[in-house]
Structures are given as C-alpha cells and as structure tokens.
Amino acid sequence: QVQLEESGGELVQAGGSLRLSCAASGRTSIGFAMAWFRQAPGKDREFVASISWNGGSTYYADIVKGRFTISRDNARNTAVLQMSSLKPEDTAVYYCAAGQWASSTTTGAYDSWGQGTQVTVSS
DSSP states (O other), rough: EEEEEEEEEOEEEOOOOOOEEEEESSSSSSSOOOEEEEEETTSSOEEEEEEOOOHHHHHHEETTTTTTTEEETTTTEEEEEEEEOOOOGGGGEEEEEEETTEEESSSSEEEEOOOOOEHHHHH
C-alpha cells in the first residue's frame, strides 16, 4: 500500500494562490493515479482533481477548472495541486489519495489517503 502525506495548507486571502504537495511512500514502484479531494465542515468529501500514473491525463471538478492545476513528479514520488484565484468557498481540508484509475471521481475508488491539510480562504 501507498502512504501519503499532504503539506502546504494555510490561511490565504481571496484571490490568492496556494500550492499543496503530497508525498508518497511505500509501494511507489507500482504505477497509481493520484487525486485531491476536499471536505468542508458539514459537507461530504468531494473530488477536486486527479492525474494518471504517468501524468498524461488529468481531470478536474468543474468548480475548480481553470483555477487549479494538478501535476506529479514520479522521480520524487510527489503530486502537487497549484491553486489560484482562491475563493472563500474553497475553504476545506484537502486530502491526497491514490488509486487505480485517474478517471474515478468517487472516494471509494481510492484506497490510500493522507491525513489532510487545512486550507482557509478569507474574504
């Protein structure tokens, strides 16, 4: 199994940018898709973005398309979520996940999860 650890969450003003990182360890020799989900207080965990094992395919939730960019560096076993034009409604705990298919947007399709990193966007 893959272990994941997120970093980079912090308080930022609306309109600002933030870069989240996810470091993978464990069975990283096997190709896997990586994804970002987020969960705001009182809401379900929702899909944000995903990337295939070789970085060739990316997927985004409509609400972040054009503002967020997902990328990965397999040599460093990391995935990055670059967020720009942040809005207060982007406030949530952001989770990194690993699974088989990047086209999957449901939590059940990912079997490894990090502990999450808090992103707070002030208005």
